[in-house]
Amino acid sequence: xxxxxxxxxxxxxxxxxxxxxxxxxxxxxxxxxxxxxxxxxxxxxxxxxxxxxxxxxxxxxxxxxxxxxxxxxxxxxxxxxxxxxxxxxxxxxxxxxxxxxxxxxxxxxxxxxxxxxxxxxxxxxxxxxxxxxxxxxxxxxxxxxxxxxxxxxxxxxxxxxxxxxxxxxxxxxxxxxxxxxxxxxxxxxxxxxxxxxxxxxxxxxxxxxxxxxxxxxxxxxxxxxxxxxxxxxxxxxxxxxxxxxxxxxxxxxxxxxxxxxxxxxxxxxxxxxxxxxxxxxxxxxxxxxxxxxxxxxxxxxxxxxxxxxxxxxxxxxxxxxxxxxxxxxxxxxxxxxxxxxxxxxxxxxxxxxxxxxxxxxxxxxxxxxxxxxxxxxxxxxxxxxxxxxxxxxxxxxxxxxxxxxxxxxxxxxxxxxxxxxxxxxxxxxxxxxxxxxxxxxxxxxxxxxxxxxxxxxxxxxxxxxxxxxxxxxxxxxxxxxxxxxxxxxxxxxxxxxxx
Numbered sequence: 001x002x003x004x005x006x007x008x009x010x011x012x013x014x015x016x017x018x019x020x021x022x023x024x025x026x027x028x029x030x031x032x033x034x035x036x037x038x039x040x041x042x043x044x045x046x047x048x049x050x051x052x053x054x055x056x057x058x059x060x061x062x063x064x065x066x067x068x069x070x071x072x073x074x075x076x077x078x079x080x081x082x083x084x085x086x087x088x089x090x091x092x093x094x095x096x097x098x099x100x101x102x103x104x105x106x107x108x109x110x111x112x113x114x115x116x117x118x119x120x121x122x123x124x125x126x127x128x129x130x131x132x133x134x135x136x137x138x139x140x141x142x143x144x145x146x147x148x149x150x151x152x153x154x155x156x157x158x159x160x161x162x163x164x165x166x167x168x169x170x171x172x173x174x175x176x177x178x179x180x181x182x183x184x185x186x187x188x189x190x191x192x193x194x195x196x197x198x199x200x201x202x203x204x205x206x207x208x209x210x211x212x213x214x215x216x217x218x219x220x221x222x223x224x225x226x227x228x229x230x231x232x233x234x235x236x237x238x239x240x241x242x243x244x245x246x247x248x249x250x251x252x253x254x255x256x257x258x259x260x261x262x263x264x265x266x267x268x269x270x271x272x273x274x275x276x277x278x279x280x281x282x283x284x285x286x287x288x289x290x291x292x293x294x295x296x297x298x299x300x301x302x303x304x305x306x307x308x309x310x311x312x313x314x315x316x317x318x319x320x321x322x323x324x325x326x327x328x329x330x331x332x333x334x335x336x337x338x339x340x341x342x343x344x345x346x347x348x349x350x351x352x353x354x355x356x357x358x359x360x361x362x363x364x365x366x367x368x369x370x371x372x373x374x375x376x377x378x379x380x381x382x383x384x385x386x387x388x389x390x391x392x393x394x395x396x397x398x399x400x401x402x403x404x405x406x407x408x409x410x411x412x413x414x415x416x417x418x419x420x421x422x423x424x425x426x427x428x429x430x431x432x433x434x435x436x437x438x439x440x441x442x443x444x445x446x447x448x449x450x451x452x453x454x455x456x457x458x459x460x461x462x463x464x465x466x467x468x469x470x471x472x473x474x475x476x477x478x479x480x481x482x483x484x485x486x487x488x489x490x491x492x493x494x495x496x497x498x499x
Contacts, residue, residue: 031119229262332408
């Protein structure tokens, strides 16, 4: 299916964006806290519909072309040539599906846990889901920027209203970090609009002949927003606070989807629009990525708070993503994209597991647990699997992306690959050390002894995540086949100098 053919098809991308947003607005308008059951059911229906309308994007996708597919284009703000322009390729397809899938999981995860302002909580996640799909589907720079910034509002409310004791501090820190970085991106977009003779079309921007010095400056301006969002070292400090204070659903969406918005920005904007700057600054990007992989991995080992440990592990794993992008070979870039998808499943599952424990004990301190396997064998079965996946165990999704990135890094430079490979040791250290202290040994105390095992809802949620982690680890071909042609086209484009 070429982009021309796709432009005349049913508007699946518009539905993917606005079905969850409309569902969220309905939940907000008619949901009532005195009838939380109905509110939750309406939210679940909205999230499931939001996922179902993304499935035709996969079934109708033509993986033999790098063209944008399911293209929709309508004039919007004609004075500034801003268009409602949507489309996806093999790179963005999986993130649309992942966003819709994780939204269903999050609605189910908060089913019984959230008891106050249920309608506002569910609505925030549904609206956030639509906005994030909009980021991945936008082919207009201003439309992308609006969706990119709008995602801050629901997440700010999720952390600030339903979070922990320091939720207001964490929400402000999250908002300010991400907003300040994005302001420079707006300046870069205005420059590109002017250079493209008044066009915000992203695909037009990909063809712009931009001189070397402006490329460097534009790269740094875009870096300000995307690096904070990933987050890369040293602008990662907002993430542990946000994760620790956010409710379980907030942590899941933050790790599984929102961190990917920054990484997606690098591969959709920085690399194809600014190829010379991308090559010139590749060493800088690789250095920051390796610091994240190694140093932040060491930081994760010494954490005594479960959420903070997994939050730091997310920074380390996302370091693999940026490393894979900037080695400029197929194994590295494909591995990085697979790592983004896998991290969505694995980190989301880890935060769900921590949420299960927190709901029972109301503490995230690792040393207050011990011997959980004796009272929650079903839970620990899942927890072991996800901890192993977080460590990069073969036959889990965590291995596929990391191994491919390491191969790509070795092709680029052996020593870079060797340093990147140390993450497998570090990841095993912090993941299995946490698992050992929480799950095994003698029962830690009477509170642990009284913990019930998984209920049917929790078992179903973790079971789905386990299936995805194993399926992607054992048979990654459906994931890589879709993106292969688009990645090759990107690398060929980035190899062409625009000087």
